[in-house]
Amino acid sequence: MSKHSCFPKLARPCRWSSLGALLLGVILFSSADSCAREVRRTPLIIKDGGTPENPAVFDGNGMVIDLGEDISAAAWEVAGDIWTLRSLPEKRVPIIAGQYAALFVDEQPISVPRNLQAEAAQPDRKSRCYFTAEQLRPGQAGFSEGGALYFRWPEGKVPGKSRIILPPKEGVSAVSIACSHVIVRNITAKYASNDGFNIHGRWVGIVLEDIKALCNGDEGISAHDTVEMTVRRAEVAWNGSASGGIADVNQCVTSYEECVVHDNAGAAFHFSGKNHSVIRSHIYRQKRDFDVAKETMLGTSGIRWDRE
């Protein structure tokens, strides 16, 4: 396990004068402070687990994984609240419609709706038909035949006054976990094109604690396959997935405790795995709290849902 270390290594022991002790305090304090704001710009893959009795611990110490690119100053063509970018940054192609956020205005995910009427006329272009700029509602985006990206500014954001953030190319998650018996804590994952925290496979004994999953193109947290995972004290917000801020699927078994889930584009929780529980959690500014597939088990208690 590559453990993250905050503090500078002190080469050899020495006796401290009170001034020295004070200086050390300042160094350690400022080091801890800057560490708390460390921003990592590349995905993190956690591969080293422990045992059921002795799980490995990956403590991010407040690390922020931010995969977004600020394209506010790109060559936007402005027509009122419709903004168009004629050419996407290098290696970017139009994303499919109906699932992910194409970009973010500050924290707000900008969705790409499917144009089902156009798809009916072009069945070979499933999820590849977009609305024209004029047809978009606030907070929606689309792509032209030539690959231009356009969007209508969301309500509550003044055109030109907010940052426009582009997630990386399709399919990139901020944190991937590929091992069993691991506790992952104190990490904020934002602006991935796929999930903030993504877990695939047959891993068991995964615990996420005191994490934030904000502004990811797909879900904030998503467990797949036969993963068994517990999440405690997570904030999951402004994620762009049409499914949910959290989407646990396939045959996974997951439980959530003391989580806060708000402002996600889909439901707060989408469950289509085997068995799930959510207790003592707060949901707000969500059109839907739980979206649960047939045959999937869900137990809840102590849920507060404020429908603002």
Ligand SMILES: [Ca+2]
């Ligand atoms: Ca996903």
